[in-house]
Amino acid sequence: MKALAYLNKYLLKYKWYLILGTLFTVISNLFGIFPAQLVRYALDLVRETLDIYYLFDGSPIQAEMYSVFTNSILLYGLLILAMALLKGFFLFLVRQTIIVMSRHIEYELKNDIYEHYQSLPMSFYRKHNTGDLMARISEDVSKVRMYVGPSLMYGINLIVLFILVISYMVSVNAKLTLYVLLPLPLLSVSIYIVNSIIIKRSEEIQRQLSNLSTYVQEAFSGIRVIKAFVQENYSFGNFKKETESFKDKSLSLTKVDALFFPIIMLLVGLSNVLVIYVGGQEIINGTLTPGNITEFILYVNMLTWPVMALGWTTSQIQRAAASQVRINEFLDEKTTLISEKNLTPEIQGGLRFDNVGFLYPDSGIRAIHNFDLTIKSGESVAILGTTGSGKSTLANLICRLYDPTQGNIYLDDIPLKDYKVQHLRQQMGYVPQDVFLFSDTIANNVKFGINELPFEKIEQAVQDADLMTTIREFPDGYETRLGERGVTLSGGQKQRLSIARAIARDPKILILDDCLSAVDTNTENIILNNLKRIMKDRTSVIISHRVSSAKLADRIVMLDNGVIVEEGTHDQLIQNESVYKELYEKQLMAEEEM
Structure with missing residues (x-):
């Protein structure tokens, strides 16, 4: 239950639904208990009236007594029917409060999880797959809703009914009540043992469900690759293995759940036997009437469904607890991309990297080493390099999708960390490499x-x-x-x-991360000519491995393994025996051959 304590804030928010639901539960159960007493009165009336009725056999008084007797029985019947209708009405109100509350909480919880997901840094998404994220916000939240909805409703009903029924039973006969309740400790021990197994198996099911969701999401995202390599049967085989594992784990939980029903029915049957045996002795002793025994049997049967629901409710609560543990695991994740100052000044676009280094936390790969670079406001800079040289990492650092692990980045001489994150990103136009x-x-x-x-x-x-x-x-x-x-x-x-x-x-700052790799040379030239006008008086960072894109820039930076190896204008680098010149000539020759 410790994990489910997170939901208390929602229960507090919708407390009136819960209070009214509890009140309606009490009223509906009262209308369920009163008929049992009416049945007792009716049976005792029949038993007592019949003896007197036969004493006046053949006299006019017998007809009058019959009329009074039948009217009394009819009245009891109508009262029982009216109370049944009232009980049904208040049960409807119970669902309209507690179940409606659970839907509101489900809505709030999903929104909070989704909002929290969006606040987490990119490093979080590199560690966790999409299927797992989806499973926690859908399947796990649905399991939690069963706790704040049906489970809570049945739990409240069980507590209220036990208090009311046992109070009435004790008021009638304390000795018989004690015998009726004798099987309950055995029931409690059974539930404790079975629930220990349920907790473990529920957690296994949720983990397997995440694996299954991840596999399906990945398979359909890459369906073109699967079809191109004719791997439909292989993919289906893997899917069958995942679903087989999920089925086996679900069946193992179902087998444990199946223990509840026979145990409860056995204990309820034992209670009925005790009522008849002990109650029969009390009738012989003259302390109870047959109507009392009937009333007790009705009470025992009234407790049957709540006690049966106890097993289901306990199972659902344990599943919800297992799901909430998984949800809390991600909700406890905190973003490091926060700003204490939350500055929102007008941005000019001057960027400065001061001894910047970056190490990917999940892989341990150092992508940037002691990087120093100043980009003036309105200046365009091209960053060239081979695959894995750290170009895209620089784009992520400028957009503050990550924070440097070493050094600082300044925007208009203000540390990037001091800007309000949303304000900063709103000033940037980012074209990622992976569109x-x-x-x-x-x-x-x-x-x-x-x-x-x-x-x-x-x-x-x-x-x-x-x-x-x-x-x-x-x-x-x-x-x-x-x-x-x-x-x-x-x-x-x-x-x-x-x-x-x-x-x-x-945007004030335009970042183009190898955004023309999939277009032909003619289209590239058209776009580049258009970009000349767009980049005028706008800070632009062009990341590419093609020198044709770099010619637009005021300055070119050659990057290798996260370190600047060359820097200058296109003409300056061409005049020198530079790495850029070598790359330029190779790509020029390749274009001429095409």
């Missing part, structure tokens, strides 16, 4: 993150990214909906749409 588009219209992808953007700006951004012709070919134009991750478009089209998305927000 990601949303399953939405082209227009909405271009204006992503901007609530109101004039259509003229969307059109201009698309024009600058050389995507206008492509969009005009689509029947729905800008309202064309893209498939998952932009699968509708080719690689080059996705890159150009990503560029349009970055420049549409008119």
Whole structure:
């Protein structure tokens, strides 16, 4: 229950649902108990009246007595029916409060988890897979809802019913009540033993469910690769292994759950036997009536469903606890990308790297070493290097997706850490190397993150990214909906749409991370010429392994293994026997051969 204490703040927020639900539970149970007493009165009335009725056999008084007797029985019957209807009505109200409360809490919890996920740094997402994240926000939250909804409802009902029923039973006959309750300690011990097993197996099921979700998400994300390599049968075989494991773990839990029902029915049956045996002796002694015995049997049967529900409720609570432990594991993760000062000044765009170093926390790879670089406001700098040289890491550091593990980065002579993170990123237009588009219209992808953007700006951004012709070919134009991750478009089209998305927000700093690798030379030249105008008076960082992109920049930096090996303008580096010159000549020869 310690893990479930996290939910107390939600229960406090919706306390009136809980209070009213408890009140309605008490009232509904009262209307369930009263009929048992009416049955006792009715049976005793029958037993007592019949003897007197036969004494006046054949007399006019017998007819009058019959009329009174039948009217009394009819009245009891109508009262029992009325109370049954009232009990049903208040049970409806119980569900309209406690179950509705559970849906509100489910909604709040999912929103809080999703919001917390978004606050976590990129290092968190490098350590955890998407399937696991999805399982915790969907399956685990659903298990938790069963605790704050049905489990809580049945638990309250059990407590209220036990208090009311046992109080009434003791008031009738304390000795018989004691015998009826004798099986309960045995029931408690049984539940404790079985629940210990349930906790362990529930945790195993949730872990396996995360593995299964991860595998399915990965398989369908890479469905084109699976089909291209004709690995459908292999993929299905692996899926069957995962589902087989999930089935076996679920069945092992079901076998344990199955112990509850026979145990409870055995103990309920034992209670009924004790009621009849001990109650029969009390009738002989003259301390109880047959109506009392019937009343006790009804009470025992009233306790049957709550006691049966106790097993199910306990199982659901343990599953919820296991799920909440998993949820809390991620909720306890804290982002390191915080700002104590939360500055929001107008940004000019001057960047300065001061002895910056960066080590990826998950892999231990050192991507940047003692990096020093100053980029003036409005200046464009190209960072070139081979794969793994640390280019994309610099882009992540500028956007503050990571913080340097050594040194500092300054923006307009203010440490990057002092800026409010959201304010900082709103001033940046970032085109990542791994393009990601949303399953939405082209227009909405271009204006992503901007609530109101004039259509003229969307059109201009698309024009600058050389995507206008492509969009005009689509029947729905800008309202064309893209498939998952932009699968509708080719690689080059996705890159150009990503560029349009970055420049549409008119950023102070533009970061292009190898964003033209999937376009042909002709398209690249068109986009580069458009970017010349866009980058004017705007701080721009062009990351690439192609020298054609670097020619746009005021200055070129050659990076190797996280260290600057050369720096200068295109003309300066060409005049020297430089690494840049060698790369430039190789790529020039390759283009001529094509």
